[in-house]
Amino acid sequence: MSINKIPAVKLAKLKIKIYIAIFLFLFAFVIGIVLLFILVIASNESMESHLTQEEVQEEEQQPVSGAYVVSGIATEVTRYENHFRKYAEEYGIEEHTEVLMAMAMQESGGRYLDVMQSSESLGLPVNTLTDPEKSIEQGVKYFSQTLEQAGGDVELALQAYNMGSGFINYVDEHNNGEYSKDMAIEFSNMMASRMGWSRYGDVNYVDNVMRYLEQDDSVPVNKDGNSGWSLPLKEIRITSEFGMRTHPVTGEPETFHGGLDFACTPADDIMAVKDGEVVEAIHSNVGYGNYVTVQHSENEYSRYGHMTSLNVSVGDNVSQGDSVGKCGTTGSSTGNHLHLEHMTELGQAHPDKIDPRKTLGL
Ligand SMILES: [Zn+2]
Numbered sequence: 001m002s003i004n005k006i007p008a009v010k011l012a013k014l015k016i017k018i019y020i021a022i023f024l025f026l027f028a029f030v031i032g033i034v035l036l037f038i039l040v041i042a043s044n045e046s047m048e049s050h051l052t053q054e055e056v057q058e059e060e061q062q063p064v065s066g067a068y069v070v071s072g073i074a075t076e077v078t079r080y081e082n083h084f085r086k087y088a089e090e091y092g093i094e095e096h097t098e099v100l101m102a103m104a105m106q107e108s109g110g111r112y113l114d115v116m117q118s119s120e121s122l123g124l125p126v127n128t129l130t131d132p133e134k135s136i137e138q139g140v141k142y143f144s145q146t147l148e149q150a151g152g153d154v155e156l157a158l159q160a161y162n163m164g165s166g167f168i169n170y171v172d173e174h175n176n177g178e179y180s181k182d183m184a185i186e187f188s189n190m191m192a193s194r195m196g197w198s199r200y201g202d203v204n205y206v207d208n209v210m211r212y213l214e215q216d217d218s219v220p221v222n223k224d225g226n227s228g229w230s231l232p233l234k235e236i237r238i239t240s241e242f243g244m245r246t247h248p249v250t251g252e253p254e255t256f257h258g259g260l261d262f263a264c265t266p267a268d269d270i271m272a273v274k275d276g277e278v279v280e281a282i283h284s285n286v287g288y289g290n291y292v293t294v295q296h297s298e299n300e301y302s303r304y305g306h307m308t309s310l311n312v313s314v315g316d317n318v319s320q321g322d323s324v325g326k327c328g329t330t331g332s333s334t335g336n337h338l339h340l341e342h343m344t345e346l347g348q349a350h351p352d353k354i355d356p357r358k359t360l361g362l
Helices: 008-060 081-090 094-107 132-149 154-163 166-175 181-195 205-210 356-360
Strands: 068-070 213-215 238-240 243-245 255-257 260-263 269-271 276-282 290-297 300-307 323-326 337-343
Touching: 068 094, 081 094, 081 132, 094 132, 094 154, 094 205, 094 213, 132 154, 154 166, 154 181, 154 205, 166 181, 181 205, 276 300, 290 323, 300 323, 337 356
Parallel strands: none
Antiparallel strands: 068 213, 238 260, 243 255, 260 337, 269 323, 276 290, 290 300, 300 337
C-alpha cells in the first residue's frame, strides 16, 4: 500500500513516532560520546597518577653506592622488590639490589615462581622451587658468595653465578683474575667438552644481565679530560691547588702540596675516580689520616686522604664511582676535605706527582 492511501491522522502519528525514534537515537549517540570522553579523561588521569607514583618510588630507590640504576625491568620482577632489598641487606650486598633484579629479569622475567632459578643451586631439579621468596633468598645468598669469591667484581661474579665458581678459579689461573668474554667462551668450551655437552652455560650472561642496567647518572663523569677519571665528589669546590704553598697546619713556607683539595662534608661519599684495585687502605692519625690508594693500571694510582671511615680493604676491586670512604678531617688537616692525588708509582715524591686538576680536565 502506498503512503497516499494512509489516512492523514495515522500519517501524522507515524511521523511523530519516527521523529521520536530519531530523537532517541541521537540522544543515545550523544550520551555515548560523552561517556566515552569521560572514560578517556579518567584513564589518562589514572595513568598520570601511576607515573607520579613510579617517579616517587624511583627517587626513593636510588642506590646508595651502586653505579647502576635499573632500566626496563618488568613489573613481574619489580613486584618482588621488597624481597630483593630484604635479602640483599641480609647478605650484605644491598648496593647490588639493582643487579639482582636484572639477574631475575634474565633468569625468569619474573614469570616463574622460581624467580632466580635457584633450585639447581640447592641441588634440586630445574624450576622446582615454588616459593618466590625462597627462590630470591637462595639466589641472593648464592650471588653474595660468588661476589665475595670474585673479590667484588660484579661481572666476574655474574658469569660465575651462571657457570659455577669454577669459572673464578679458571680466570684466576688464566687471566689474573680478570673477567673477559673470551675467558667465558674458553671456559664454556672446556667444560662442554669435559661434560660431553653441546654447550655449557651462557657466555653472554653478563651482557644479558647488564642490558637491564644503566650507569647511574648521579656518578659525575668527567667528559673533558681524556684520562677517564671521574670526579671524586658529586659536587666539587677546589679549596687548595697542587704545587708550592705554605703548609696550612705547620705554617712551613714553600712546601709542595702533592694533591688537589676539595671541600666536602662528613655525609659525602668519596668516589673512586676510575676502576681499579685497592692497594692501600690505611688508618692513621697523622699525615693523610685515614686514606685509600687505588691502582688503575701499572703506572696509574689515585689516593684519597683525610677520610673519616674507609669502605674498602686492600685487594678489593672497585668500580668508578664506588664509595671508598666518607669525607673527613683525619690526619694533618684543618677541616673536612678530600685530598686527592694522582701518582705514577707508590712512594713517589710530591713534586713528581701529577696535578689531578689536569687529569680531571678541570
Ligand atoms: Zn691536600
